[in-house]
Amino acid sequence: MSIHTGGGDGTGRDTGEAQEAAAILARTRAVVDPALRTAVGSLPGVLRRIARYHFGWEQVDGTPALGNPGKAVRPALVLTAAEAVGGAGARAAAVPAAAAVELIHNFTLLHDDVMDRDTTRRHRPTAWTVFGVADAILAGDALQAVAQRLLADDPHPASTAAASRLASCVVELCVGQQVDTALEGCPPAEVTLDEVLAMAEAKTGALLGCACALGGLYAGASQDEVEALDAFGRESGLAFQLIDDVIGIWGDPGRTGKPVGADLAARKKSLPVVAALASGTPAAEELAELYGAPYDQGDLERTIRAVERAGGRDWAQAQAADRMARAMQELSRAIPSPESAGGLLALAEYVTRRTS
């Protein structure tokens, strides 16, 4: 599940923080989009077309799309972390890092869609379904290269450390995706909660953490501050994943987007399900039996109740709250002034509540 898949369903809580997050995202897109378009525009021929399509800027035939591009959560974390540490100048200087993070994110989306055989992304057919598997793989490969070139060509004194950190993050993203695809083929009883938590941290937490860390690096933060920023992003990312998994089973009264029960129908080993299976309760046994059999629409209500009675929902909500508390702790360690930390706080709330 990607933080970017939401399409602005428009029914989110209209709090001050949500408004602040929306303003930050809009400000981010205004400065990062041109850098992204230049970077993607440097690709030749077909690869450029695929990337522009994937980013939501063009239709298949190359005409402009008035679509649903990504919300730029990760670039916003880069710029907002840079600003929190070093002010407006640091924010402006960090634009190449923000663009590089977004290019890496999109390289992994292109490849994940191929591997997972996902056919829809941001309400459009995925690139591989339109351009073929080979070309989608190559466009992803080229985007990783372009992201690294952006940092290598950036004269900022932090760009080299950022390049190294971003490359390490790519390895972690690959590991997360590798474990995710491996767990899909595992019998549910053999999947441990620690494995699924580690996978979610690698797949979702790592790049959010890296985005915050790069912002810190570009603002000249100390090693300690950079690590705290990374941990803030990671914990926020895990909280997001937990809440997203809860919404995938029980739905969200404040939203209309996602069909309730889709994750269960796909027998997804989401965090609440694995926690429920590991609970040692009678409901866990019932759930294991249900998950062992092919999906039957008539079993959906029973499955949902089994996860609930086995404590899967309560555990996920408590874990999410715990992760958010840790995220706040790391944030105050990185940015002691509540005023300076406000933007990152708003983004974390936005990400985890999925308000829009």
Next chain:
Amino acid sequence: MSIHTGGGDGTGRDTGEAQEAAAILARTRAVVDPALRTAVGSLPGVLRRIARYHFGWEQVDGTPALGNPGKAVRPALVLTAAEAVGGAGARAAAVPAAAAVELIHNFTLLHDDVMDRDTTRRHRPTAWTVFGVADAILAGDALQAVAQRLLADDPHPASTAAASRLASCVVELCVGQQVDTALEGCPPAEVTLDEVLAMAEAKTGALLGCACALGGLYAGASQDEVEALDAFGRESGLAFQLIDDVIGIWGDPGRTGKPVGADLAARKKSLPVVAALASGTPAAEELAELYGAPYDQGDLERTIRAVERAGGRDWAQAQAADRMARAMQELSRAIPSPESAGGLLALAEYVTRRTS
């Protein structure tokens, strides 16, 4: 066709240059292998296993392989170019760049094998046939990241320029592979010689050129010298491809490795074939007709003769000689002293004659 596929068939010309090239390759492996093993060893879990298998260091079960690792032509070009420009010190300093180039080469091999559905590489089953498509893609992605991290972590003053140049080369390799897969589906009559030459330059020439250029960068060469080194590698790579295509049709009396006619059976749009088709001769028409029909063993001799009568062989051999002449010209521009240029010359001869 990869420069690395040859398995030391041992029947090559035993000239002084071949001996020199063999010595350079052995010296290269002695210093680059440890750096490669450290870089690959930094990968976690399954990705490390896949990479070690792909490099030929391990069997599928993780036990050591006494196999057929790559010959390290590209790392040898990096180190030999560095030495030619800056002496032994420059050669020693360029080891991270040599390892990075080899990591990039292997990332593209992993992905190309997935896209081309190739089942054999260096006399072993390809990684995707053993570990699955998803894991092979992810191992390739991780190797690209590790290559860039190696340069980002290298304090050498040229490492950033090398990282940028290597990233641009990756884009070019992706374009080459993209065009190659696209041309496969094209009717032979619609493929132009310029397209196939450009594809071969992007797919084979670009990384050989980049390897030489990185060696120059690490040795503090001027911009002009770096570009001349790049051009030397590119032209040598094109000469290699032309000769390899000739061997693919007519075989090489000095070698026993490759089955004659395999390229024609696969209806490959190799350089001699496209040149023959574009010749406007009656033999070209005959060849177009043969290529338009499914392969029939009985037609092999006739097809070979048609390519020959249409001038495909002569053209390819003349082109290869022309490219080698250009390569030598670029080499003397980059390294005016014949003594200093000797190593690069030996490698170019080795690559294009495929002696071993």
